[in-house]
Amino acid sequence: MTDRPKTPLLDRVHLPADMKGLSDVQLRRLADELRAETIATVASTGGHLGAGLGVVEITVALHAVFDAPRDKIIWDVSHQCYPHKILTGRRDRIRTLRMKDGLSGFTKRSESSYDPFGAAHSSTSISAALGFATARDLGGDPGDAIAVIGDGALSAGMAYEAMNNAGHLKKRLIVILNDNEMSIAPPVGAMSSYLSRLYAEGPFQDLKAAAKGAVSFLPPPFREGAKRAKDMLKHMTVGGTLFEELGFSYVGPIDGHDMDQLLAVLRTVKDRATGPILIHAITKKGKGFGPAEGAADRGHARSKFDVLTGEQQKAKSNAPSYTSVFAEALITQASKDDKIVAVTAAMPDGTGLDKFMARYASRCFDVGIAEQHAVTFCAGLAAGGMKPFCALYSTFLQRGYDQVVHDVAIQRLPVRFAIDRAGLVGADGATHAGSFDVAFLANLPGFVVMAAADEAELVRMVATAAAHDTGPIAFRFPRGEGVGVEIPVDAQPLEIGRGRMIRDGKRVAILSFGTRLQEVERACEALGAKGITPTIADARFAKPLDRDMILKLAADHEALITIEEGAIGGFGSHVAQLLAEEGVFDTGLKFRSMVLPDTFIDQSSPTDMYATAGLNASDIETKVLEVLGVGVIGKRA
Ligand SMILES: Cc1ncc(C[n+]2csc(CCOP(=O)(O)OP(=O)(O)O)c2C)c(N)n1
Ligand SMILES: CC(=O)[C@@H](O)[C@H](O)COP(=O)(O)O
Numbered sequence: 001m002t003d004r005p006k007t008p009l010l011d012r013v014h015l016p017a018d019m020k021g022l023s024d025v026q027l028r029r030l031a032d033e034l035r036a037e038t039i040a041t042v043a044s045t046g047g048h049l050g051a052g053l054g055v056v057e058i059t060v061a062l063h064a065v066f067d068a069p070r071d072k073i074i075w076d077v078s079h080q081c082y083p084h085k086i087l088t089g090r091r092d093r094i095r096t097l098r099m100k101d102g103l104s105g106f107t108k109r110s111e112s113s114y115d116p117f118g119a120a121h122s123s124t125s126i127s128a129a130l131g132f133a134t135a136r137d138l139g140g141d142p143g144d145a146i147a148v149i150g151d152g153a154l155s156a157g158m159a160y161e162a163m164n165n166a167g168h169l170k171k172r173l174i175v176i177l178n179d180n181e182m183s184i185a186p187p188v189g190a191m192s193s194y195l196s197r198l199y200a201e202g203p204f205q206d207l208k209a210a211a212k213g214a215v216s217f218l219p220p221p222f223r224e225g226a227k228r229a230k231d232m233l234k235h236m237t238v239g240g241t242l243f244e245e246l247g248f249s250y251v252g253p254i255d256g257h258d259m260d261q262l263l264a265v266l267r268t269v270k271d272r273a274t275g276p277i278l279i280h281a282i283t284k285k286g287k288g289f290g291p292a293e294g295a296a297d298r299g300h301a302r303s304k305f306d307v308l309t310g311e312q313q314k315a316k317s318n319a320p321s322y323t324s325v326f327a328e329a330l331i332t333q334a335s336k337d338d339k340i341v342a343v344t345a346a347m348p349d350g351t352g353l354d355k356f357m358a359r360y361a362s363r364c365f366d367v368g369i370a371e372q373h374a375v376t377f378c379a380g381l382a383a384g385g386m387k388p389f390c391a392l393y394s395t396f397l398q399r400g401y402d403q404v405v406h407d408v409a410i411q412r413l414p415v416r417f418a419i420d421r422a423g424l425v426g427a428d429g430a431t432h433a434g435s436f437d438v439a440f441l442a443n444l445p446g447f448v449v450m451a452a453a454d455e456a457e458l459v460r461m462v463a464t465a466a467a468h469d470t471g472p473i474a475f476r477f478p479r480g481e482g483v484g485v486e487i488p489v490d491a492q493p494l495e496i497g498r499g500r501m502i503r504d505g506k507r508v509a510i511l512s513f514g515t516r517l518q519e520v521e522r523a524c525e526a527l528g529a530k531g532i533t534p535t536i537a538d539a540r541f542a543k544p545l546d547r548d549m550i551l552k553l554a555a556d557h558e559a560l561i562t563i564e565e566g567a568i569g570g571f572g573s574h575v576a577q578l579l580a581e582e583g584v585f586d587t588g589l590k591f592r593s594m595v596l597p598d599t600f601i602d603q604s605s606p607t608d609m610y611a612t613a614g615l616n617a618s619d620i621e622t623k624v625l626e627v628l629g630v631g632v633i634g635k636r637a
């Protein structure tokens with residue numbers, strides 16, 4: 001391919017195969033264009049910005065040297081995959097990122113053969129890559145397996161489980177440690193300090209032999225830059241690192257933005273690697289976009305923004321976010337009780353614990369991306385006499401489930417689970433939906449499980465959790481803003497297992513668990529115009545259930561409908577179990593349970609996702625009409 005400076009290279013590179021004839025100079029130019037395209041894309045779509053900007057050169061170098069999709073490039077978390085998507089046949093749809101029917105914000109097997117493994121939760125890449133490498137050696141899919149994992153993701157146990165196994169299996173496996181000295185927040189932990197020391201401690205041992213080889217084995221089109229590569233390779237380290245002790249060859253640290261270094265190292269590794277090898281690349285999160293580089297989170301995630309100034313579009317809302325209401329309520333409780341401590345797994349901003357930390361630094365712990373540890377750490381804190389609040393997103397709590405069962409529930413330890421991002425979250429899609437926590441917590445003996453219907457209820461539930469000392473307790477609340485209700489100043493603990501009546505009506509009772517209550521009220525307004533006035537109740541508790549209230553609702557109405565922002569097996573199932581056990585169905589009660597459907601719902605706005613789920617006001621209205629046998633049902637089967 002001849003270099004024509006006026007034509008953007010990116011317009012000629014639709015797939016990695018189109019990069020194969022490019023010179024190293026052209027590859028550098030391609031990286032610059034890719035960075036500009038990534039910035040322009042996220043400016044128009046919003047999404048994860050900083051991580052992608054940090055791996056632009058790594059992305060170009062990987063696709064130039066390796067042969068995807070035959071070689072499997074596995075991005076950890078995969079929030080950094082936008083440049084990869086642009087280079088792998090998806091540039092024409094890149095401005096649909098994270099939108100309904102658009103590209104996912106993460107890698108997804110069903111989206112492209114260049115995404116060999118889907119991700120969005122962290123620290124899975126080395127395990128998956130080792131799986132591919134092992135399958136290959138057993139006669140499965142051929143090709144190299146390359147995991148690209150961040151320094152933040154390296155705080156999770158899974159990454160070590162994978163390295164431990166890889167060091168033992170000794171399969172050819174390539175891991176690129178993308179070390180930008182950032183997680184979402186500044187990284188924490190001893191491993192992070194260790195990586196910083198590796199980075200800072202040079203000069204390293206010579207790798208002269210490999211350097212020599214680096215020049216000689218390069219095919220003619222790639223010889224450019226080889227001299228520099230040779231010089232650079234002299235300064236890399238071999239031996240003595242933790243990774244070497246685990247059975248990996250360690251190469252680095254290298255400058256992950258220097259294309260010459262990257263190309264030389266990757267070509268050498270591609271040519272010579274026999275067992276597991278880890279390439280330590282130092283990068284900058286947000287690289288090349290001033291407003292991201294200069295931001296505290298290095299541009300981790302952004303709403304749509306102005307490319308020139310970096311200024312982001314602001315959400316229009318007068319109500320505070322549930323997260324901030326939780327944080328303030330926890331601070332209030334902590335000011336009255338010095339046994340209260342709080343734990344986050346690498347999400348201080350996302351969970352609001354950054355505010356708590358600013359106030360009570362010694363009582364707040366960021367344990368890194370380590371949800372399993374967070375749960376058991378809280379169990380230990382509780383056993384030691386503290387009152388731990390374990391603040392996790394619903395979707396990430398999934399990772400700590402055995403710890404919830406084995407370390408917390410069986411020992412009846414009073415760990416308080418503050419479960420943020422409950423229900424459908426929007427643009428992050430199915431991987432981040434908080435769908436399952438009610439189902440997997442409410443079936444555990446002795447657990448108290450609550451859902452807040454609005455921000456005032458959330459404050460009451462924080463007070464309830466603080467006061468509950470006899471066993472585990474959880475409360476869930478959604479992503480985004482509250483409804484603008486008045487927040488109680490001196491919130492009192494709720495009576496455990498007591499729901500509340502919202503309004504009395506006739507014929508049908510709707511029993512809501514969580515923030516669908518607003519949709520229920522909207523539906524009932526519309527039904528009122530049709531002469532139907534349902535009773536509305538807020539269950540507050542999925543466990544223990546308010547048996548008296550539920551049995552009375554069942555006795556006083558011809559139909560009972562439950563609704564929740566969770567999957568089958570949650571609140572509605574517990575109500576059904578109660579009604580069945582009490583013989584209520586034998587008396588002819590009509591019962592419906594509105595839950596998330598048995599499918600993973602792709603990204604869209606939360607409202608649209610709830611429409612897909614059939615849980616919006618119009619769906620509730622339709623359900624009431626259907627159960628009462630009234631009106632025409634045109635909307636949904
Ligand atoms: C199990 C899990 N916990 C938390 C998160 C939220 N999360 C997404 S990216 C990220 C930081 C990752 O840091 P790093 O691996 O260094 O990548 P970088 O963003 O710096 O490129 C976190 C905590 C997650 N995706 N998965
Ligand atoms: C990739 C990841 O897991 C996080 O960055 C997540 O997208 C954050 O979600 P919130 O925006 O809801 O905090």
Ligand SMILES: [Mg+2]
Nearest residue numbers: 150151152182
């Ligand atoms: Mg990082």
